[in-house]
Amino acid sequence: MTKNEVGEVRPGQLITTFGPGAIMDAVKDSLVILDISYWRNNLADIEDERLGAFLGKEKFKKIPTRGFRDLPAIPFPNYHICSNTSCRRLFDLSKNFDIEVYLKYGPICLECSSDKDRAFKAYPSRFVVSCDSGNHLDDFPWHWWVHKKSGNLECNSKLKLSSSGNNSGLSSISVTCETCGEWNHMGGAMQRESFTEYPHKCEGNHPHLLNKKEGCNGEIVPLQRGASNVYFPALRSAISIPIENKNSKRIEDLKLEIFLEIGDDLENLIGEFEEKDKAFDFYYRLHKKKLIGIESGQDLASSWDEYKRNKNTHINVPNYNKIKEMEYEVLTDINKAIKDDNIFKGEEVTVPNDLSKYFSRIIKAHRLKEILVLLGFSRNDSPEPETKNPTNIVRLGDNQTNWLPAVEIIGEGIFIEFNKETISQWLEENVILQVQSKKYNELYNDYIFKKGWTEQTKKDAIYVMLHTFSHLLMKQFSLQCGYSSSAIKERIYYSENMAGILIYTGSTDQEGSLGGLVEMGEVDNLRKAIIEALDEARFCSNDPSCSTQIPSEDNYINGVSCFACTMLPETSCEVANMLLDRSLVVKTMDSKYSPYFKGLY
Known part of the structure; x- marks a missing residue:
């Protein structure tokens, strides 16, 4: 019996990168994993009352790693190209599809040879199309593209894709109809304007629902198969801390x-x-x-x-910030956590006198667990953060589905609570900063309004200061604790009652921890890391250009910030490298107000 396996993916990748609806490159072909409604009912449960109450789900389920580990998938895109340079046939694999042949040989071209053992391999087309309204995904309209100049759209004959090699651009690739001789190069194939005359518009195709077409008529958005904007996961997470109630x-x-x-x-x-x-x-x-x-x-x-x-009424979670407030309550008083070293183990560190002006509490989390849940996905643009019902995403399952896929991330971290009195005093002493603070909040509100999102939390100068300091410290930790910057994540706690940051290991495929990050929570190590991080932030290799930047929508609502000084891999950041400004943390070349950490470095 042929083994029904066409590729492999790690559990963490399935949540963050290659979830249902994403295009995944396997060994022989590119695939799309099907919706969770097609999955086997053999997945182990993950319980988190707060996240479950917020999302309205009874439970979450682990990605299978033992026993029946198969997840259903289909080839996508359907169009493939023969690897034989004398053939170069462009054909639809879904027509006359033979599952036994596919599992044994992968995608092959039978135009070259009727002998399957000698047939040339075929590889998937790099071109696909989406739309501007429904997050759909479909094959590139090859027959229309090759005949668009002549208008002979009734010709539906065999196509051939070839490359002249004259240059490295798409214009060197051409598609030809072997019956009528019409051809067209692929230059302009990635421009929306090229599809204004396409008669069919979007057909509402969802590959993860077995190519179910729901009707759309949205404008075509051309994409390349491996582009990052083909798939954006909609994720929600919570630090799992057992609380007595x-x-x-x-x-x-x-x-x-x-x-x-x-x-x-x-x-x-x-x-x-x-x-x-x-x-x-x-x-x-x-x-x-x-x-x-x-x-x-x-x-x-x-x-x-x-x-x-x-059921799901013993805890009330009206919004995502409520989850953070519950976490913050325990992190600032670790005695409230149920003693369970397998989930959470914290240790409070005495704040030294020289740091007590800036921080009121330091917690070393020797062990913590994050639950990362996949709600659905979007295409072309990132999904709305934090909210329970993000707009314009494709949700997994249906109205009857009471679960979502999730992974448990076991790691370690450091929690730092900021001194609220010092924050208030800092704002009162800087009149210009108060104006800047309002500007940040207004810019962020304008940004989410244009996207059609709902405001969840205030994003003023205090949030930007907390966020920037978190990035600076994460960059410093990555140099000293043994984790790469992409394996460290942040969690910003900010509201009228919260002012703190949690820096923790965030690799979705990591079981346990190396101990290097929590070791940085020792007073001497932490003091050294903070001072070195602040000292490094005073100057940037892009100064004076970086130091003269002002917050603007064109700069992603960043002030004095760039990739050389404050930005991190976007998987490590809560808000996609937005709302950063090192002039709030340290004195820069063009500072107009006193930074929060004045006198420390």
């Missing part, structure tokens, strides 16, 4: 995990009986052994009713 005993007594497992089956069974009590009695007799702590059908009925009343 008055409902925890009740939820445990009800055996929440049992009802999460049997809930769907029990609901279906109840619908088949005229009397609910008989349904519970029948189910209890049938599954008595696994209903631990339940003594009878009547007991099952009362426990089920109690579970239904309290």
Whole structure:
């Protein structure tokens, strides 16, 4: 029997890079992983009450790494090119598709040879199209492109793709119709203006839904298969810290995990009986052994009713910032966390006198767990952050799906709470800074308004200062603690009641930690790292150009900031390298106000 496997992907990649709807390059072909509604029902559960309550989901499920690890996928794009230089046939693989041949040989061209063992391999086309409204994805309209000059759109014959090699641009690639002789080069194939005359518009195709077409008529957006704007994951995360609450005993007594497992089956069974009590009695007799702590059908009925009343209601999470407030509450008082070293283990460090003006608390997180959940995806532009229901994304599953795919990231980190009195004093003493603070918030509000997003948290000068300091410290840590800058992540805690940062290991494929980051939380190590980070930030290799920048939308709402001094890999940053300004942290060449850390470096 042919092994039904066409590629491999790590669990972390499946959440962040190659989730359902993304194009993934495998060994023999490029693939699209199907929607979670097509996945096997063999995935282990991940529980996080706060994130579940916020997203309205009963549970999250791990990407399978043991047992049945298969996830369904289909080849995409459908159009492939023969690798035989004397053939170069451009053909639709989905027509006359033979799964057995595909699994054994991969995509091959049968125009060159009828002998499958000697047939030339075919590779997927690099050109695809999306649209400007529905995040759809479809094959490039090859037949229209080759005949667009003549208007002979009824010709639907064999095509050939070749390259002249005259230059390295797309204009050296041409597609030819072998019947009518029409041809067209690919120069301009990546420009939207080239498709204004395309008669069909977008057909609403979703490859991850088995090429289901829902109708769209949006304007065509040409893309290259490997481009980063083909797929943007919509992610939500939470630091999993077990917290004591008055409902925890009740939820445990009800055996929440049992009802999460049997809930769907029990609901279906109840619908088949005229009397609910008989349904519970029948189910209890049938599954008595696994209903631990339940003594009878009547007991099952009362426990089920109690579970239904309290499911996802014992915790109220109206917005994403509420999750951060819960985390902040525990990080600033680690005694509130339930003692579970497998999930969270924290240690408070005494803040030295020379740092107490700026910081009020330092916590070394020897072990912490982040839950990273995939809601869906967007194309062409990044999805709306933080909100429960981001606009203009393709959501995974359907209205009946009560789970989402997720990964658990085990790592370590350092939490630093800023001195709120010093922050207030800093703002009061800098009148110009107060004006700058309003400007940052107005620019951010204008930015999200143009995108059609909803405001979640205030983004003023204090947030920018916290965010910039976090980046500077992360860059310094990456030089000393053994982690690359892309493996370290940040979490900014800011509101009327919060002012702090969490810097932690963020590799989705890492189990455990190396210990290097939490070691930087020792007073002597942290003091040295902070002072060196601030000293480095005073000057930038792009000065004076960098130091004279002012916050603007053209500069992604950044002030004195660039890739040479403050920016990090976007996977490490909360807001995609926006809202950064080192003049708020240290004195620069063109500073107009006192920085927060005046007197420390």
